[in-house]
Amino acid sequence: MTMDTIDRADASAIAGHSARTPHVTAESYRELYAASVADPEAFWAEQAQRLEWSTPFTKVKNTDFTLGQVSIKWFEDGQLNVAANCIDRHLETRADQTAIIFEPDDPATEAQHITYRELHRSVCRMANIMEDLGVRKGDRVVIYLPMIPEAAYAMLACARIGAIHSIVFAGFSPDALASRINGCDAKLVITADHAPRGGRKTPLKANTDAALLHCKDSVKLLMVRRTGEQTSWIDGRDFDYNELALEADDHSEPVPVDAEHPLFVLYTSGSTGQPKGVVHSTGGYLLFAAMTHEMVFDYHEGDVYWCTADVGWVTGHSYIVYGPLANGATTLMFEGVPTWPDAGRFWQVCEKHKVNQFYTAPTAIRALMGQGKEWVEKYDLSSLRILGTVGEPINPEAWNWYNEVVGGSRCPIVDTWWQTETGGHLLTPLPGAIDTKPGSATLPFFGVQPVVLDPHTGEEIHETECEGVLCIKDSWPAQMRTVWGDHDRFEKTYFSDYKGYYFSGDGCRRDADGYYWITGRVDDVINVSGHRMGTAEVESALVAHAKVAEAAVVGYPHPIKGQGIYCYVTLMNGVEPSDELCKELEKWVRTEIGPIAKPDLIQWAPGLPKTRSGKIMRRILRKIAEDDFGALGDTSTLAEPAVVDDLIDNRMNRA
Numbered sequence: 237m238t239m240d241t242i243d244r245a246d247a248s249a250i251a252g253h254s255a256r257t258p259h260v261t262a263e264s265y266r267e268l269y270a271a272s273v274a275d276p277e278a279f280w281a282e283q284a285q286r287l288e289w290s291t292p293f294t295k296v297k298n299t300d301f302t303l304g305q306v307s308i309k310w311f312e313d314g315q316l317n318v319a320a321n322c323i324d325r326h327l328e329t330r331a332d333q334t335a336i337i338f339e340p341d342d343p344a345t346e347a348q349h350i351t352y353r354e355l356h357r358s359v360c361r362m363a364n365i366m367e368d369l370g371v372r373k374g375d376r377v378v379i380y381l382p383m384i385p386e387a388a389y390a391m392l393a394c395a396r397i398g399a400i401h402s403i404v405f406a407g408f409s410p411d412a413l414a415s416r417i418n419g420c421d422a423k424l425v426i427t428a429d430h431a432p433r434g435g436r437k438t439p440l441k442a443n444t445d446a447a448l449l450h451c452k453d454s455v456k457l458l459m460v461r462r463t464g465e466q467t468s469w470i471d472g473r474d475f476d477y478n479e480l481a482l483e484a485d486d487h488s489e490p491v492p493v494d495a496e497h498p499l500f501v502l503y504t505s506g507s508t509g510q511p512k513g514v515v516h517s518t519g520g521y522l523l524f525a526a527m528t529h530e531m532v533f534d535y536h537e538g539d540v541y542w543c544t545a546d547v548g549w550v551t552g553h554s555y556i557v558y559g560p561l562a563n564g565a566t567t568l569m570f571e572g573v574p575t576w577p578d579a580g581r582f583w584q585v586c587e588k589h590k591v592n593q594f595y596t597a598p599t600a601i602r603a604l605m606g607q608g609k610e611w612v613e614k615y616d617l618s619s620l621r622i623l624g625t626v627g628e629p630i631n632p633e634a635w636n637w638y639n640e641v642v643g644g645s646r647c648p649i650v651d652t653w654w655q656t657e658t659g660g661h662l663l664t665p666l667p668g669a670i671d672t673k674p675g676s677a678t679l680p681f682f683g684v685q686p687v688v689l690d691p692h693t694g695e696e697i698h699e700t701e702c703e704g705v706l707c708i709k710d711s712w713p714a715q716m717r718t719v720w721g722d723h724d725r726f727e728k729t730y731f732s733d734y735k736g737y738y739f740s741g742d743g744c745r746r747d748a749d750g751y752y753w754i755t756g757r758v759d760d761v762i763n764v765s766g767h768r769m770g771t772a773e774v775e776s777a778l779v780a781h782a783k784v785a786e787a788a789v790v791g792y793p794h795p796i797k798g799q800g801i802y803c804y805v806t807l808m809n810g811v812e813p814s815d816e817l818c819k820e821l822e823k824w825v826r827t828e829i830g831p832i833a834k835p836d837l838i839q840w841a842p843g844l845p846k847t848r849s850g851k852i853m854r855r856i857l858r859k860i861a862e863d864d865f866g867a868l869g870d871t872s873t874l875a876e877p878a879v880v881d882d883l884i885d886n887r888m889n890r891a
């Protein structure tokens with residue numbers, strides 16, 4: 237009998253799933269929530285006991301949202317190590333329990349079950365390899381890997397030695413990778429030969445080689461062999477992980493760091509300029525990730541939990557790696573895609589590993605819904621207990637399908653609203669405690685104080701039923717601490733529009749029951765298949781092309797992606813529009829940013845609607861892209877009103 241069968245047998249002994257008591261009940265939610273906002277210090281001091289501190293803290297909360305002096309500190313005089321919390325402290329009780337189930341892209345390849353003991357060894361080896369390559373506490377390490385266990389080893393190895401990781405999603409281009417390596421001045425990039433996904437392969441090593449042409453010569457490269465194919469090699473710069481791991485010592489002492497020591501930087505798009513490096517802390521972040529993972533997914537001992545995100549996004553950080561492992565959970569890492577080899581892949585994996593909690597994005601649900609329920613019904617999904625969604629508002633049709641077809645109308649759905657910046661769930665149902673409504677992220681998690689502000693006056697709206705912009709009144713432990721290298725930008729982006737509040741960038745509605753309904757971004761950020769994209773980034777990629785004079789990018793409703801990327805492009809004088817040029821621009825954006833930024837629609841625009849001072853009127857462009865030009869509003873301030881008629885006549889999205 238393998239360790240894994242013991243693991244599963246134990247799990248089913250504990251199971252009889254429906255009989256278990258949820259961690260939070262309706263009554264305890266109300267009581268605990270009230271306590272959490274009445275006395276945050278006492279509440280969080282007590283909750284923080286779920287972590288192992290090498291130096292206990294005496295201070296709990298020290299936060300200030302005042303513009304000009306924004307400062308967020310939690311447990312500032314305490315010390316701990318994230319890897320020790322996610323691995324070492326479990327060894328006494330669960331060394332032989334599966335920590336990570338790795339399900340590879342190709343279903344014909346066997347899954348791996350990695351125990352906490354094995355995880356410990358692999359992370360120690362990786363930590364020693366990194367130290368041998370010169371990585372020290374506080375140094376930055378970029379991780380550009382497929383969804384393989386080594387991605388988790390690399391994250392935890394950084395945490396173990398106090399290095400700061402910055403993961404770059406494997407779908408990003410060499411240019412995007414280079415700007416992130418340079419942005420945080422990384423010493424080392426960890427990559428793989430190739431990333432298999434959906435039966436295809438991304439040449440990660442070749443991409444990294446291309447990126448490093450634009451980086452300091454001193455940056456080293458550590459390569460994990462995933463497919464084993466031949467790659468280029470630069471002696472002295474490139475190092476072979478698999479070879480080094482054979483020799484590396486599997487002991488490494490976790491280095492205690494201050495609670496405020498950065499655990500990671502993660503680049504995310506904003507409404508202006510280049511992506512910003514969101515900085516997360518060690519103590520507050522881990523506490524909040526662990527606590528939300530346990531309560532929101534009602535995670536119980538022995539459960540098998542699966543979040544389908546990629547570790548390249550914050551969801552993968554908090555809810556594949558840090559939250560689950562801090563709780564001693566079994567977390568599934570999936571390398572593939574929902575629709576390959578066929579549209580039953582997710583459900584086949586759920587059946588195969590007897591998944592209890594399943595967490596995915598609305599875009600995946602919509603795509604699978606379109607393939608028909610036969611794909612779901614082929615599999616035994618009786619192990620499922622909780623379903624989660626994240627990334628964008630879920631339309632009630634998709635919610636109902638998820639509930640009925642996937643969940644058999646017996647699994648609570650947790651629609652979790654949060655952001656890269658928030659580190660963990662802020663608005664979310666708690667199974668067993670908060671009744672759900674299709675499309676609503678319902679109520680705040682403990683300690684979170686959402687407010688709805690009037691976008692014009694900036695005043696808090698006190699009526700229960702209202703609509704406005706969503707802000708948060710006071711800090712929570714996993715709040716981002718700063719923008720890497722640019723604290724000013726942090727203050728300007730999140731604390732300057734609405735003084736004294738954290739501004740989320742989202743609009744929302746609050747209903748008569750006090751439930752929150754996210755209505756989408758109110759800034760120039762769009763949400764494409766749950767991926768956040770700054771329209772400004774796509775615009776700067778387009779205008780970098782020699783034939784493009786000007787470009788404006790907006791989102792428009794897309795049946796599967798949520799929002800699609802709609803580009804208005806003005807060509808240089810003398811350049812003729814053509815289908816070939818359209819393809820060329822699509823390809824251009826893919827190589828500048830990555831496949832996720834590929835334009836869905838390109839409209840040739842002889843002119844863009846501008847005010848007399850030259851500002852592009854995006855409101856109008858959004859309306860035309862939405863095919864809703866009957867309601868263009870006031871166009872009297874336009875310099876040349878006729879350009880609008882041309883854009884309407886030639887619009888690309890016709891219902």
Ligand code: WT7
Pocket residue numbers: 504550551625626627628629630651652653654655656657677740741742754756757763766767768
């Ligand atoms: C933006 C944050 C946080 C993990 C994934 C995305 C949108 C996120 C929901 C939800 C409605 C949602 C918001 C938010 N969003 N979750 N449950 N309902 N909208 O992280 O890339 O930082 O994007 O995603 O617009 O601001 P992100």
